[in-house]
Each structure stands twice: as structure tokens, then as C-alpha cells.
Amino acid sequence: MMLLTCPHCGPRDVTEFTYGGDANARQPADGASLEEWNAYVFLRDNPRGPHDELWQHTAGCRRWIRVQRNTLTHAVLGSAPASGGRA
Amino acid sequence: MKYSIFSLARNALTYHENWTQAWRSPPPRREYDVVIIGGGGHGLAAAYYLARNHGITNVAVLEKGYLGGGNTGRNTTIVRSNYYLEPNAHFYEHSLKLWEGLSADLNYNVMFSQRGVLNLAHSYADLDTYSRRGNAMRLNGIDAELLLRDDVERMVPLLDCSPNARYPVMGGLLQRRGGTARHDAVAWGYARGADMRGVDLIQQCEVTGFTRNGSRIDEIHTTRGTIRAKKIGLAVAGHSGHVAAMAGFRLPIETHVLQALVSEPVKPVLDTVVTSGAVHFYVSQSDKGELVLGGDLDMYNSYGQRSNLPPVEHAVQSLIALFPCFSRLRMLRTWGGVMDMSMDGSPIIGKTPIDNLYVDCGWCYGGFKATPASGWCFAHTLATGEPHALNAAFTLDRYGLGRTIDEKGGGPYPWVH
Numbered sequence: 001m002m003l004l005t006c007p008h009c010g011p012r013d014v015t016e017f018t019y020g021g022d023a024n025a026r027q028p029a030d031g032a033s034l035e036e037w038n039a040y041v042f043l044r045d046n047p048r049g050p051h052d053e054l055w056q057h058t059a060g061c062r063r064w065i066r067v068q069r070n071t072l073t074h075a076v077l078g079s080a081p082a083s084g085g086r087a
Numbered sequence: 088m089k090y091s092i093f094s095l096a097r098n099a100l101t102y103h104e105n106w107t108q109a110w111r112s113p114p115p116r117r118e119y120d121v122v123i124i125g126g127g128g129h130g131l132a133a134a135y136y137l138a139r140n141h142g143i144t145n146v147a148v149l150e151k152g153y154l155g156g157g158n159t160g161r162n163t164t165i166v167r168s169n170y171y172l173e174p175n176a177h178f179y180e181h182s183l184k185l186w187e188g189l190s191a192d193l194n195y196n197v198m199f200s201q202r203g204v205l206n207l208a209h210s211y212a213d214l215d216t217y218s219r220r221g222n223a224m225r226l227n228g229i230d231a232e233l234l235l236r237d238d239v240e241r242m243v244p245l246l247d248c249s250p251n252a253r254y255p256v257m258g259g260l261l262q263r264r265g266g267t268a269r270h271d272a273v274a275w276g277y278a279r280g281a282d283m284r285g286v287d288l289i290q291q292c293e294v295t296g297f298t299r300n301g302s303r304i305d306e307i308h309t310t311r312g313t314i315r316a317k318k319i320g321l322a323v324a325g326h327s328g329h330v331a332a333m334a335g336f337r338l339p340i341e342t343h344v345l346q347a348l349v350s351e352p353v354k355p356v357l358d359t360v361v362t363s364g365a366v367h368f369y370v371s372q373s374d375k376g377e378l379v380l381g382g383d384l385d386m387y388n389s390y391g392q393r394s395n396l397p398p399v400e401h402a403v404q405s406l407i408a409l410f411p412c413f414s415r416l417r418m419l420r421t422w423g424g425v426m427d428m429s430m431d432g433s434p435i436i437g438k439t440p441i442d443n444l445y446v447d448c449g450w451c452y453g454g455f456k457a458t459p460a461s462g463w464c465f466a467h468t469l470a471t472g473e474p475h476a477l478n479a480a481f482t483l484d485r486y487g488l489g490r491t492i493d494e495k496g497g498g499p500y501p502w503v504h
Contacts, residue, residue: 001397018386042339043337043338046329051388
């Protein structure tokens, strides 16, 4: 079973969390081009290795967190509050 | 060698010790007209149809492991064409028609069994949705039958159809022409057919990079040397994003792990494929007697081709809720495969930003049943440089243009499709 470390609650079972996807997708400014919106909404780096991602601790403190996790080994490399910059 | 009753009898006389190998293992040549990266069902089928339909035989298939060792050998072997949206309906129906003649075409028994695929309805809303989908299918010339609870109970007597069931059964949508096939045999049959027509199948050959020359790829770097190709086809299932990154572009895809498991083998008890969209679970019985079950994704990006407990628990809970009589079956084996989850749940077959590179990816949960049509359309696209009518809608640029093919209406969250 994979454990994610919630910065507020400590290490918890992954089933307590809901996945929120790539944490590095940044919404373009108003008036951005179609290509920029396409890239933001649809295109993903989808790395095989370290990946920054958002999770919500839905069955715990319900706060959003930012986790860096290796997508090949499932090793959790770090976590931080979602508002606090990089994991 | 053509397989037949005569070749069987002839080889029986020598105690089956003189069967020839089903395909060669040649060293890679320096240059090919077409190189297909990925020796799974789709890559092998594309190579087969390139040779069979288009007469292009100077072709290599590069496989980093062994043929059919990825998702082709890891899926739950279900074949169906019960889609609602037009591009999917026509594409998967073409696939099902190819399945119906596949063993004869390949001269290889893929053990295609049209035992029916039944989607259970657990509410009146489910029944409404299924009647709408069934009508759409019939308008597209695809067989569909709407069943009510009594019909389902007669057809699948072990299913808990009682009013007190955890998931009450209201009816279901049945596609009788759907069923299962032997997944390994599909890869082996296509491999043999492609090899017989001159295609080089190169195993233990991993692509490690590309040499770009403007908007073209000049060279493919592999663990078995550098290979040049006029055209390159990418059919690497869960690893599409990884290989696309080497070529220098991004895809509307996330890679997620999907698991399956089998029980110990028992005598024949379940003669159809039963699925439940509400519970998100599917089960069938293999020809060996094992119950084959599958359910949801793990719901987070993963390239880990292995099993993990929470989805196993979900699949087993679902099985026992629907079929209480299976509660004492022991589970024999669990595994995982990595899925190309596309942003609309539909595949991509077509051009990329690189002139001589074409992709066949984004198969989500549904790649196995698509194998024949995927190979057929990808071969056409590679041979002519233009899509076949059946994959014209499955373009890479459809996302930004607002032409997504979103069967579920889930939006750009690939893990919900």
C-alpha cells in the first residue's frame, strides 16, 4: 500500500486521498492563444520518473497538497501544502 | 508453413518435434521503408496489414522486451463494439468484423468466442442510458439487445438478481456478437503472418533516442544499433508519452496503471462476459476455467506494471456483491498494465508534429478489442500518409480544435474515462 505524507496530518494510506493531476499545469492569462490553452488543458509531460502532482486529503483534513512522486517506483519524494510552491 | 489438419497429422508422426519456428529472429538491417516501434498487438497488426493490404514488406517491428509482453498479454481479453458515438461505433464495429474472420485470415486460432457482452443496468437511469446507446448502435448497424431483469436472471443464473441485492439488477444491454479471444494468440498470429510476408520482428531492441533533422526524424537509436526509416510508426501503449518526449513533443495522454486478476480454475459456470458500469467491474470465465476480473484504474499517474491492493479489494468486493456464490473462490494471480489514458477516452491514430512519425496511442482501457482495426487503419495511414475513413476523426490535433470524442462526457481528466 502506498503511503502519502500529508504536510498537515503525517503519513496516511493513499486511499484517504483523491488525485488532482499534474501540479505544474498553469492556467494561461486571459487572451492567450489557442495553442497555449490547448497545452494547458490537454497536453501533459507524463514523465516516467519524478512527477509533481496535486492530491486532496479527502478523508482527512480535506486540504489540497502538492506531492512529488516517482511514477515508475511509486517512491514519494516530498510533499508540501498546495499553496506553498514546489514539493 | 500453413497450419492444417494435414500438417498436424504429419507432425504427429514425428511426435511434434519437427514443427518449424513460427517466425524468424533476424538482426536489424540499417534501413527500412517503415519501422514500427512496439511489438504488441497493434504494432504487429499494423505490420501485418502493411504487407497484406498495401504490399509494403520492407518493414521492421522493434520490441524492447518480447512480442506481446506488454498490454497485449495483460488485458482481460474482452472484445465488443458497443459504442455510442459515431467515430467509435464504426471503428470498433470494423474491428469486430475483422475479429469474426481473424483466425481464418491469419491461419492461426485466436480462439475468438462470441459468448456475448452484457452491461448490467442497476437503476432506471442506467436502463434509459442503455436503451439510448442500444438504439444508437442499431442505427449504426451493430447488434444490441435491451434486457429486463427476468431476461438477465435467465441468462446469468448465478448473478444476484434478488430485490435485496447490494446492486439491484434492473436489466442490461447485451451485445451477442461480443466475447473474448486468446490475447497471446493474437500477437503470435499477427507476428507469424507479418514474418511470413517478409517483415523483420526484432525483439530485445529498445529505442533510446532519435536524431532529428528539422521536422523529420533521420535516425532511430536503439540498443541494437542505429536504424534509418522513411516512415516511423509509434505503437507503444502506456509508454507513448515517454517515447514522444524523446522525439520532442507532448501528447494529450497520462499513463495510469490498470490491474486485473484471476481466480483458481473451476468448471464452466459463466458463459458470457458480465460488466457493470456503475460498480466499474467486469468478469468472464477463461477457457481454462479461471474467473478473469478487472475494475478501476489506480487513479494516479503510474508506469509501474504491477499490482497494488486497493483496486484488488474493489474488484473482489464487486465480484462477491454481484455473484455471492463466488465468495469462497481463491484468487490465483494479480498483475498490472500501464494504460495510455487520453484526454477524451478515445484513441489517437495519425500524424504528429514530425513529418515522418505517426502515432497509434491513447487506447485507454480498450486497446485489445481494437487490435485488428487499429492495425488496419494505422497501416493505411503509414502507407498513404493520410488517415483511413475509419480513423479520420482520431487525430492528434482534435483536442485543441474542440473535436474531442468523449464517450463518457468526462472532460479532460484522463483518469475518469
